[in-house]
Amino acid sequence: MDAEAAKLLGAGLAAIGAGLASLGVGNVFASFLEGALRNPGAADGQQGRLFIGFAAAELLGLLAFVIAMILVFVA
Amino acid sequence: MAESGKIDPMHQFAIEPLFGTDHLSIGGFNIAFTNSALYMVAAAVVLWIFVVGGMKRELVPGRWQMAVEYMTGFIKSLLVANVGEGGKKYIPYVFSLFMFILLANLLGLLPLGLLGLHPFTFTSHFTATGVLAILSFSIVLIVGFWKHGLHFFSLFVPHGTPLPMIPVIFPIELVSFLVRPFSLGLRLFVAMTAGHVLLKVLAGFVINSSNAGLGYGLTVGSASFLLMIGISALEVLVAVIQAYVFALLTSVYINDAENLH
Numbered sequence: 340m341d342a343e344a345a346k347l348l349g350a351g352l353a354a355i356g357a358g359l360a361s362l363g364v365g366n367v368f369a370s371f372l373e374g375a376l377r378n379p380g381a382a383d384g385q386q387g388r389l390f391i392g393f394a395a396a397e398l399l400g401l402l403a404f405v406i407a408m409i410l411v412f413v414a
Numbered sequence: 415m416a417e418s419g420k421i422d423p424m425h426q427f428a429i430e431p432l433f434g435t436d437h438l439s440i441g442g443f444n445i446a447f448t449n450s451a452l453y454m455v456a457a458a459v460v461l462w463i464f465v466v467g468g469m470k471r472e473l474v475p476g477r478w479q480m481a482v483e484y485m486t487g488f489i490k491s492l493l494v495a496n497v498g499e500g501g502k503k504y505i506p507y508v509f510s511l512f513m514f515i516l517l518a519n520l521l522g523l524l525p526l527g528l529l530g531l532h533p534f535t536f537t538s539h540f541t542a543t544g545v546l547a548i549l550s551f552s553i554v555l556i557v558g559f560w561k562h563g564l565h566f567f568s569l570f571v572p573h574g575t576p577l578p579m580i581p582v583i584f585p586i587e588l589v590s591f592l593v594r595p596f597s598l599g600l601r602l603f604v605a606m607t608a609g610h611v612l613l614k615v616l617a618g619f620v621i622n623s624s625n626a627g628l629g630y631g632l633t634v635g636s637a638s639f640l641l642m643i644g645i646s647a648l649e650v651l652v653a654v655i656q657a658y659v660f661a662l663l664t665s666v667y668i669n670d671a672e673n674l675h
Contacts, residue, residue: 387495387662394659398597401604408607412424 346410353407360400367392421618423611427538450536457517457536464513485513489661496665500672504665507553511546512661519606519653523646537656538606540599547599550664558671569674598663605656609649616642 340348371389375382431446438446468475468482475483489509493501515537522535536542558566570587571580619638624631 384495387492387666390655390659390662391666393655394601394663397605398601401601401608404604404608405600 346414350407350410353403353410356403356406357400360396360403363396363399364393367396421614421621423614423618426532426534426610426614427607429539449532449534450539450542453518453521453534453536454542456521457514460517460521461510461513485509492661493665493668496662497669497672501665501668504553504668508661508664508668511550511664512657515546515602515660516654516657519657520650522606522610523649523653535606535610537602538610540603543603544595544599546602546660547595550598550667551595554667554671557668561672562674566671566674569670594663594667598660602656602660605652609645609652613642613645613649616645 429448429450431448436446468479470479486509490505493504518537522533524533526533570584575583616638620635623634
């Protein structure tokens, strides 16, 4: 296979990682809402943890984007 | 790539020297005043105006003073919730950090292109966000070693770890600690870069489909344009969330330095 084609294919495959991270981010907010609607009184105190979970899940998707960018522009 | 050759989504991140300072150098290092530096100065000036406008210290605050007090109070509650009372001395740092990143993200989203200017988001460069992350990380290291001395290393051995597990846990905790400045800077930089690339790619769809003919312009072009409006709103949200996450994680890391586990 041509090296350039392999790079672009790899960058495309990295997009799977971004899609999977979107599942993770959705899961963080879905679970938070599920819990928050059951006990709205405790919800406000947990927003910090919500965003820590969001940041951790999102970072892994962003790493997939970084790999795609490296393959397209650097490698 | 050949089809949409006219639109290069990465061109917006190019750093260009401004005002003819291309060859300004100190000790062999180029210190040209770039568009990145210009937007850093703009963010700092806007932040300065924002805070100075709210420093009137009236007993009954006006709107502007309320806005400033709301932001400082927001950072204060963030630090008190994550660090405790000992976190109040970090309010100036975390407030400056949060507002600087927030203003940088938002200034880069302004539609200045309509006026012929080239808006630039310096938080979309790892050099800028990396330095901010190293700043936060060095505060954690300095405060940690200053307050706890070598006892700071107990951060890497959580309470109640069984003795045989310590040789395994210690390297894992050490690596997860050392990777923090990297992930902190990377998150902000990639989130801003990805958003701007996405907007530019959609803008390319609009222009190229309009050039391809009326039918394409009406179907593909208008759909892309509507999507762009939605993504722009999402980008404003991302700009605020990423600034908040940066400040939040900084305060969580400061908590480790201040209180250990």
